[in-house]
Amino acid sequence: MxxxxxxxxxxxxxxxxxxxxxxxxxxxxxxxxxxxxxxILQLDKAGCTVGEIRHWLEISKRIQVHRTTVQRWLHSNRSTPL
Structure with a gap:
């Protein structure tokens, strides 16, 4: 064994x-x-809302993401917090 x-x-x-x-x-x-x-960062600096940025992505770049995805991405990629 x-x-x-x-x-x-x-x-x-x-x-x-x-x-x-x-x-x-x-x-x-x-x-x-x-x-x-x-x-995306330029649109954010220009004062666009997260929903407007998401809509722009869908129309011009043909990228479909949820609004909260854009919000999380902006939160982690902004150089200065608002």
């Missing part, structure tokens, strides 16, 4: 789970809004 080595099996399982993990967070992924960051 062979020996059962729980420590070795646990180490193997941990190594396999590390290999299967998803990216750690959303922040490491690139947003579709990053492609037109300059325009």
């Amino acid at each position: 062979s020996q059962f080595d729980a420590v070795a099996i646990a180490a193997q399982l941990r190594a396999e789970s590390r290999a299967r993990r998803k990216p750690p967070s959303y922040l490491q992924r690139r947003s579709v809004l990053d492609t037109c960051a300059f325009e």
Whole structure:
């Protein structure tokens, strides 16, 4: 009968789970809004609302995102908080 080595099996399982993990967070992924960051920030500085920016994205860039997505993107990419 062979020996059962729980420590070795646990180490193997941990190594396999590390290999299967998803990216750690959303922040490491690139947003579709990053492609037109300059325009979005300029519209924000010009006083456009989040809904107006979302509408502009849909009409001119053919990017469909929710209003809160634009709001979160602006919150994390504004150089000076309002």
